[in-house]
C-alpha cells in the first residue's frame with residue numbers, strides 16, 4: 001500500500017512516523033495498529049499517547065492510505081474530522097485485520113508526489129498544478145473550465161499569512177469558494193480572509209449611494225427613449241461597460257473624441273454608428289444621476305482615490321469577467337503590489353469585453369510595480385470535470401477559433417486534456433418532432449438535464465418543446481454545470497454568423513494544431529462579435545459534465561462538419577430520467593443562489609407546485625392593523641390572534657392592551673399557551689412529522705406561520721435537532737428573521753442562554769446547521785463581513801439574542817451588557833459551540849473593549865458603545881444587512897419593546913408591581929435614548945467638522961491655482 005500525507009503535515013515532527021509508515025507499506029496492519037472509528041476514518045497508534053487519523057482510497061488498482069491528521073496525546077476532541085464531543089473508546093474497537101474492500105476511488109493521484117491537498121474532497125495535484133502551487137506570487141493562472149483553478153487558488157491562498165482577500169464577480173462562486181476553504185473544519189489562525197463578491201468589495205470601501213444599474217433597468221430606460229438611432233439595447237450596454245467605461249484606468253470614461261477615434265477592433269460598433277452611441281451614453285450618465293443608480297466601472301474609478309492598502313494577498317477568480325478599472329481598483333487594496341494571484345479563462349467570455357491576457361499583463365507593467373519580464377502566467381490544461389468526449393469537441397472548437405481568428409494572444413492558445421474519470425457521449429441529432437418528444441418525455445422531470453440556447457429570445461421557442469424548467473440562454477448558463485446538456489438550434493439560430501466563422505477554414509487547418517499567429521484578416525471588424533459567438537458555443541457545450549445532445553434544424557452546416565458532426569441521428573431512445581422532490585428543491589435553491597430567479601420560480605410553480613399559504617401572516621403593517629382592530633373594535637378573531645402573538649413573542653404590552661380591552665383569556669396566559677401548543681406546534685414535535693412535511697412540500701421550506709416564524713425558527717426554538725437537520729437538508733434559509741428581528745440561530749442562542757437543559761442537550765447538535773456563514777454589517781459607511789469563524793460574529797449574535805432578556809433589568813440601574821451577563825449566558829454552552837478559552841472573563845472583556853467604537857485598534861469592528869464602565873450596548877450607528885436590506889440595530893431591536901422582569905417572578909406575564917417597574921424602566925429607556933442620541937450627535941459634529949476642513953482645503957487649492 002502507498003502512503004500519502006496531507007500537505008500541511010510535517011512528517012519530521014511526528015514521533016514514530018517512519019516506523020509506522022514502514023509497517024503500512026508492508027501491509028502490516030497489525031503492527032501499524034489501525035482501528036476504524038468512523039465512515040472511512042481510521043485511527044492508528046504511534047505510541048502510548050499519539051495517534052494518526054487516516055482514510056483508505058484506491059486509484060487505478062492501487063491502494064492508498066491517506067494520513068489526514070496528527071493527534072497528540074489522544075486529542076480526539078481537537079480533531080478537524082471528528083464531531084466535537086465524540087468519545088473514542090479505543091479498547092472497545094477491534095483492530096483492523098484486512099484492508100477495507102470498499103474503499104472509495106479517487107479521480108486522480110499523482111504518483112510522483114507523496115502529498116495530497118484537501119478542500120471539500122481529496123485532491124492530488126498533477127505536475128503542472130503542483131509546480132504552480134510551489135510558485136511565489138505574483139502569478140496569473142489560466143485554465144479551461146474544470147481545470148482546478150479555483151481549487152489551486154484556494155490552496156495557494158491558505159499558504160499566505162496576514163490579511164487576505166478572495167474576490168470574484170459572482171456571489172455564488174464566492175459562497176462556494178468560502179465553503180471549500182472552510183471544508184472539514186479548516187482553520188488557519190495565521191490569516192484573516194475576506195471572501196467578497198466584487199459588489200461587496202466596492203461596499204467594503206464605502207457603501208455607495210443608490211443601487212447598481214442592471215441590464216433589465218437599462219433596457220427599460222432604453223425602451224423609453226424616443227426613436228434612438230441604435231436599436232440593440234444589449235449591445236449598447238456591453239459597449240458602455242466594455243469600451244466606454246471599463247478599459248481606461250486614467251479617466252472614468254472616454255471622451256467623445258477618444259471614442260470616435262477608437263480603432264476598428266476596439267469597439268463593437270461601426271465607425272459611423274459611434275456618434276449616436278455616444279449621444280445615448282451621455283443621456284445614460286444623466287439617467288444614472290437622476291434615478292440614483294450607479295455604474296460599477298464609474299464607481300470603481302471614483303473609488304481609486306478612496307481605496308486603502310489593506311490586504312497582504314489578493315486572489316481574483318474568474319478575472320476575465322472584470323474590467324480593467326475594476327481589477328485595478330482591487331489591486332490598489334494591496335499592501336505589497338505584487339501579492340496577487342489572478343485566474344481565469346478567456347475562452348469563457350460571453351461578453352464582448354475586449355479582455356486579453358496580454359492587455360492584462362500590460363496593465364501591471366504600465367501601472368503596477370512590476371518590472372522587466374517577470375514570467376507571471378501559468379497554464380493548466382488538464383480538465384477534471386468534463387468527459388473526454390465533451391472535451392474533445394471543445395478542443396475542436398478551440399482549433400477552429402484559432403484557425404479562423406488566429407491567436408488572440410499566446411496565453412489563450414492551448415488545448416485541454418481530459419482527466420477522463422467520467423465517461424460520456426456526444427449525440428448529434430436532427431431537429432425532429434420524434435426526437436424532441438423523446439427527449440422531453442424522458443428528461444423533463446430530471447434535474448440532470450438542461451437545455452441551452454444562444455439568445456434569451458429563443459427560450460420561448462425551446463420551452464414549447466421542452467417542459468423542463470431548466471432552459472437557459474448562454475448568458476445564464478455561464479458558471480452552471482449539468483450531467484447532460486441539450487443544445488438546441490444553437491447554430492441554426494445564427495446560421496449566417498456561424499457560416500461566416502467557418503469560412504475559409506478546412507479540415508486540414510484543424511489537423512495542424514494550434515499556432516500562434518495573428519488573424520488572417522487584420523481589418524476584420526467583426527472579430528470581437530464573432531469571438532463572442534464561438535465562445536458562446538464553447539461555454540454551452542462545456543456545461544455538460546457527461547453527455548451532450550446537440551440538436552440542429554440544419555444539420556448540414558459547415559461548422560458542424562468541421563467539428564466532425566456530419567451524421568445527425570433521426571431517432572433516439574433514452575431511458576426514463578427523473579429526480580425526486582428533494583432534488584428539485586435543492587436545484588431551485590441552487591439556482592436562486594446563482595441569481596437564476598426565473599428558472600427557480602418555474603421549478604417552484606410547475607414541478608414542486610408550491611402554493612402561498614392561505615392564512616394571514618402578522619408582521620409590520622399587518623400586525624399594526626391587527627392590533628388596531630383587536631383593541632379598537634370588539635373583533636374576537638383579531639383579539640385571539642393578537643393574544644397568540646403576545647404569547648409567542650412574550651409581548652407584555654399586547655397582553656396589557658388585551659386585558660384593558662377586557663379580553664378574558666388574557667387573564668390566563670398559561671391556558672393560552674397550552675392551546676397555542678396544541679394548535680400550532682404539535683406537528684413540530686412529532687417523531688414522524690408527516691403533517692409538517694406535507695406543508696413543507698406544499699408551501700416550500702421557508703413558509704411563514706401566522707406569527708411570521710419559519711419552520712426552522714420553530715425547530716430551533718424547540719431544540720428539535722432531527723427536524724433542524726431535515727430542514728437544513730432541504731436548504732432552509734438561515735438568514736430570515738421573525739418579528740423580534742431574530743434569526744433561527746439567534747433563537748437557539750436565546751433559548752440556550754436561559755435553559756441549561758437546552759444548552760447541554762440541544763445546542764451542540766443544531767448550532768452548526770443554524771449558523772449563517774457570515775453577518776454583514778456596516779460601520780463608518782463601509783461593509784464588513786463578520787465570518788462565522790470570528791468571535792465578533794458569535795458575540796454580536798449572542799447579544800442580539802440576549803437584548804430583550806438582559807438589557808431591561810440592567811437598564812433600570814443605568815447599565816447594559818456586562819461580561820458577567822455573557823459568562824452566565826454561555827455557562828452551559830458545549831465546547832464545540834464555544835471553546836473553554838473563549839468563555840474566560842478576560843477574553844470576553846477584551847473582545848468587548850477591543851470592539852468599542854472609540855477604541856483605536858486595527859481590527860476594531862466598532863460593534864459596541866460603552867454606556868459606563870463595564871457596561872456595553874450596541875453602537876447606535878451599527879447597521880446590519882437583514883433579508884437584503886440595511887437596518888440600523890435599534891430599528892431591528894426595539895428599545896420600546898423592552899420589558900422588565902423581576903427576578904423573583906416565575907412568568908413573564910406576572911404583572912404584580914408592574915406599574916412601578918414600568919415606570920423605572922421608562923426612565924432607563926429615556927436614559928438610553930438620550931445617550932445614543934448624544935453619541936450620534938457627537939459623530940455627526942465630528943463628520944461635519946471634517947467636511948469643513950476638507951472643503952476649506954479644496955477651496956485653498958482652487959484659489960492657489
Ligand SMILES: Nc1ncnc2c1ncn2[C@@H]1O[C@H](COP(=O)(O)OP(=O)(O)OP(=O)(O)O)[C@@H](O)[C@H]1O
Nearest residue numbers: 107108123124125126145146147148149150151384
Ligand atoms: N488534481 C485533481 N484531482 C482531482 N480532482 C481535481 C483536481 N484538480 C481539480 N479537481 C476537481 O475538478 C473540479 C473542477 O475544479 P475547479 O472548480 O477548481 O476548476 P476551475 O478551473 O475553477 O473551473 P471553472 O473555470 O469552471 O470554475 C473540482 O471538483 C475539483 O475538485
